[in-house]
Amino acid sequence: xxxxxxxxxxxxxSAASTxxxxxxxxxxxxxxxxLGFFMRATGRADLAADLAAETFARALESLHAYEPSRGxxxxxxxxxxxxxxxxxxxxxxxEAGARERxxxxxxxxxxxxxxxxxxxxxxxxxxxxxxxxxxxxQRRAIQARVLAERDYAEIACELRCSExxxxxxxxxxLRTLRARLxxxx
Numbered sequence: 135x136x137x138x139x140x141x142x143x144x145x146x147x148s149a150a151s152t153x154x155x156x157x158x159x160x161x162x163x164x165x166x167x168x169l170g171f172f173m174r175a176t177g178r179a180d181l182a183a184d185l186a187a188e189t190f191a192r193a194l195e196s197l198h199a200y201e202p203s204r205g206x207x208x209x210x211x212x213x214x215x216x217x218x219x220x221x222x223x224x225x226x227x228x229e230a231g232a233r234e235r236x237x238x239x240x241x242x243x244x245x246x247x248x249x250x251x252x253x254x255x256x257x258x259x260x261x262x263x264x265x266x267x268x269x270x271x272q273r274r275a276i277q278a279r280v281l282a283e284r285d286y287a288e289i290a291c292e293l294r295c296s297e298x299x300x301x302x303x304x305x306x307x308l309r310t311l312r313a314r315l316x317x318x319x
Contacts, residue, residue, distance in 0.1 A: 143207040151197040161190055164208065167263055168215055175219055185222060189215045208266050264314040272307030279304045 143163060150157035168189055172182035192214050200210055265273055271293070278289045279300070286297040293300060 144202045147197070147200050147207040147210070148202060150194075157194060157197070160207070164211055165190075167208075168211065171212065171215055171263055172219065185215070185218055189218045192218065206266075212263070212266070264311050267314075268307050268310060272303045272310070275300050275303035276307045276311075280308070 143160065146156045146160040146163070150160055165186070168186045169182055172185040172189075173179060176182055176185070189211070193211055196214070200207070204210075265276065268276070274293065275289060278284045278292070279286065286300050289300045290297045
């Protein structure tokens with residue numbers, strides 16, 4: 135079952151090819167999590183900002199390729215982010231091709247912007263990203279049990295499995311989250 139937030143994100147991205155305001159809303163929703171992802175990966179605010187800009191530029195160029203039936207909007211965007219990061223590591227420089235094709239200027243960050251981005255390397259965005267990266271069955275079980283505080287029996291009925299399976303999914307998912315948030319992979 136897809137949450138209303140996930141549907142909203144999917145709808146924003148689906149509408150973005152014809153409605154620039156929809157992409158702007160999508161950007162605002164994911165700017166901080168994407169910057170936080172790159173800040174944790176690189177440890178440098180200026181580099182994180184450049185990588186995030188390239189990620190959103192590539193996403194904008196690739197809107198035609200987004201298909202909600204193939205996966206959630208956040209997973210699609212973070213897949214692009216992982217590709218941008220991997221490409222930059224392989225080439226030892228930040229790719230800027232999509233930004234250049236779209237005519238986007240190079241970013242100039244002041245000290246305040248760098249400090250703000252640096253703080254994104256910790257905190258809620260990290261937990262949100264870690265949760266989003268769990269297998270769907272574990273993510274859904276944790277969202278229902280831990281975040282929505284629903285009973286195991288109710289969740290089992292919704293997910294069409296036993297309570298024991300729900301408990302196992304919650305347990306495994308939380309163990310994975312703890313490891314990721316503590317720095318393990």
